[in-house]
Amino acid sequence: MATPNKKETPLTMDVFTAGLWKENPVFVMMLGLCPVLAVTNSVENSLAMGAASIFVLVCSNALVSALRNFIPKQVRITTYIIIIATFVTLVDYIIQAVSLDLYNKLGAFIQLIVVNCLILGRAEAYASKNSFTKSVISALGMGLGFTLALVMLGGVRELLGAGQLLGYQIFSTNFEPWIVMILPPGGFIVLGVWLLLINYVEEQRAEKIINEDAVPHNTAS
Amino acid sequence: MSDSPQNNPNEVPPLPSSFSLISTLGVVSMLSGLLVVLVYEFTKPIIAENQRVATERAIFKVLPKATSRLTFVVKEGKLKQVLENDKTDGELIYAGYNANNQFVGLALNAAEQGYQDIIKLLYGYNPEKGCITGYDVLKSTETPGFGTKITTDEDFLANFNCLDAKVNKEITGLVNDIKTVRHGTKQNAWEIDAIAGSTITSNALGRMFNQSGHTLHPVITQHLPLIKKAKKQ
Numbered sequence: 001m002a003t004p005n006k007k008e009t010p011l012t013m014d015v016f017t018a019g020l021w022k023e024n025p026v027f028v029m030m031l032g033l034c035p036v037l038a039v040t041n042s043v044e045n046s047l048a049m050g051a052a053s054i055f056v057l058v059c060s061n062a063l064v065s066a067l068r069n070f071i072p073k074q075v076r077i078t079t080y081i082i083i084i085a086t087f088v089t090l091v092d093y094i095i096q097a098v099s100l101d102l103y104n105k106l107g108a109f110i111q112l113i114v115v116n117c118l119i120l121g122r123a124e125a126y127a128s129k130n131s132f133t134k135s136v137i138s139a140l141g142m143g144l145g146f147t148l149a150l151v152m153l154g155g156v157r158e159l160l161g162a163g164q165l166l167g168y169q170i171f172s173t174n175f176e177p178w179i180v181m182i183l184p185p186g187g188f189i190v191l192g193v194w195l196l197l198i199n200y201v202e203e204q205r206a207e208k209i210i211n212e213d214a215v216p217h218n219t220a221s
Numbered sequence: 222m223s224d225s226p227q228n229n230p231n232e233v234p235p236l237p238s239s240f241s242l243i244s245t246l247g248v249v250s251m252l253s254g255l256l257v258v259l260v261y262e263f264t265k266p267i268i269a270e271n272q273r274v275a276t277e278r279a280i281f282k283v284l285p286k287a288t289s290r291l292t293f294v295v296k297e298g299k300l301k302q303v304l305e306n307d308k309t310d311g312e313l314i315y316a317g318y319n320a321n322n323q324f325v326g327l328a329l330n331a332a333e334q335g336y337q338d339i340i341k342l343l344y345g346y347n348p349e350k351g352c353i354t355g356y357d358v359l360k361s362t363e364t365p366g367f368g369t370k371i372t373t374d375e376d377f378l379a380n381f382n383c384l385d386a387k388v389n390k391e392i393t394g395l396v397n398d399i400k401t402v403r404h405g406t407k408q409n410a411w412e413i414d415a416i417a418g419s420t421i422t423s424n425a426l427g428r429m430f431n432q433s434g435h436t437l438h439p440v441i442t443q444h445l446p447l448i449k450k451a452k453k454q
Contacts, residue, residue: 071245072237079249086253090260097267100275104360183364 011134019142025118026149026191027198032118035109036150037187043166046154048102050147052095052110056087057119057143058136061127065135068128080123081114088114118146149194156190157181276343279328279357280315283345286325287317291451293444295437300444302451312437315343316448324449326354329437333429336421338362340371344381344430348441351387353399353430368422377416377423385410386434388442394435401427 014022025031035053039045060083064071071079092110096103103110113119122142127135158164161181163171180186280290294303296311303309315328327348332341340363344356355378363369371377387396397411401424407414413430415423441448 067249071249072242074237075242075246078246082246082249082253086256089257093260093264093268097264097271100268100271104362179367 011131011137015134016137016141019138019140019145020148021145023142024145024149025142026146027195029118031121032116032146033191034112035116036153037184037191039106039109040150040153040157040187040190041161041182042158043151043154044102045105046150047147048095048106049109050143050150052091052106053113053116053119053146054140054143055091055094056084056113056116057122057146058139059087059090060084060119061122061135061139062132064123064127065130065132071128076128077120077124080120080128084119084123085114118142152194153187153190156194157186161186275359279343279359280317282357283328283343283355284315284317284326286319288320289322289452290315290317290328291448292316293448293451295440298440300440300447302447314437314441316451318452322452324452327441327448329433330359331356331429331433333425333432335361335363335425336368336419337364340422340425340429342426342429344433346386346438346441347383348388348438348445350383351385351396351438352383353381353386353434354383355381356426363419363422367419370416370419371422371426374416376414380407380413383410384413384430386430386438388438392439392442394439395431399427399431399434 019025023029026033026036032053035049039049060080063083064080067079088111091113095106095110122139126138130138155165158166159170160178161183162177163169163175178186181190281287284290292303292305293300293314293316294309294311295314296309300314303313313330317325317328319325327346328343329346330341330343332339334340339360340358341360342356342358345354346352347354358372361368361371363371384399385397386399388394389396395411397409399411399413401413401415401420402408403420404415404417413423413427
């Protein structure tokens with residue numbers, strides 16, 4: 001049987017917030033990029049994919065964490081995939097029941113959540129080593145961070161590609177939509193620009209912290 | 222000193238028994254199956270209702286004069302009426318009737334490989350005039366801004382005010398093959414003027430109407446009196 005982690009770190013706010021920004025699955029860990037590029041041509045699609053991913057991530061991590069002491073190491077990956085595939089199947093049926101239009105828009109990407117490396121990665125790296133509560137909270141943070149990234153891409157792409165946000169016309173009717181933004185290359189362009197901006201901001205912040213740390217040393221010497 | 226793996230890191234921990242591995246997978250799979258069956262059973266009627274509503278919406282969109290409809294099935298060249306909940310093999314077609322129970326047209330399914338995936342649609346057919354009168358896309362993953370123009374491009378939609386799909390005298394197929402032609406070169410009523418920049422999707426529509434026309438329209442022509450009388454009986 002798997003060996004439980006005896007020295008588990010305490011539950012803090014960081015467990016939840018890490019996934020939102022500091023360890024954001026898309027902008028920092030670069031995980032699950034296939035749906036990020038494929039379905040973010042509108043905010044509605046981004047939100048739907050985000051909600052489906054949160055459901056699968058939280059439920060699968062909860063079950064993996066609850067069963068972590070009973071799953072032998074040799075079959076853990078197989079077991080995690082069965083668990084993840086189960087919740088993906090459930091979300092597939094649920095979305096069909098909620099809205100067929102939405103289901104048709106998201107196409108095969110709902111079923112492809114099963115191979116999203118973010119979900120299997122969190123099951124293996126976190127849920128299998130941490131308590132139920134921590135796993136659920138961490139998964140929720142990661143899922144919301146993933147959704148935030150999807151919406152950040154979807155918002156820019158829908159605004160520039162269609163002049164709309166959530167279907168509401170934002171730009172005037174004279175605006176000529178940048179069709180490329182809602183096509184696959186638009187996904188790569190917007191992701192690249194967001195990564196550039198985020199890395200620039202993070203770099204500036206790191207430099208500021210280094211400079212602030214260096215000032216007292218200089219004064220003291 | 223104990224010989225446990227914790228004290229001797231070089232020692233390989235004993236492998237669990239095969240029974241333990243198989244039973245773990247078995248229990249997880251059973252749990253998985255149970256969850257899937259529960260949600261499937263719960264959502265099945267809701268999904269079926271959603272599909273019925275989507276089909277109904279499409280039928281009345283392509284047959285705007287209809288206020289009621291009947292379902293028929295075409296199988297091996299034969300046509301017969303089916304009740305709403307009957308499970309039948311074959312191609313379902315929908316006949317629309319106005320408030321006076323007069324026949325106004327048919328809604329037929331068609332599908333063809335597009336640029337990205339199969340395009341499925343329901344189209345209106347007036348067998349008396351031999352015209353395809355419009356369509357509603359049921360499923361399409363065509364490229365936004367290009368292939369999706371089949372639902373928005375007014376010039377393209379104008380092809381279907383009355384696209385010629387007349388059945389020949391022998392009632393074996395269409396008089397003229399329906400085909401998509403290069404944008405701006407349409408000369409005949411059975412030709413579809415393609416959308417510039419999305420010729421693959423335009424061609425897919427031409428192929429699907431042609432194939433559906435050759436297969437279904439002769440059967441419909443043969444059984445038209447039955448379809449017209451069905452609502453009054």
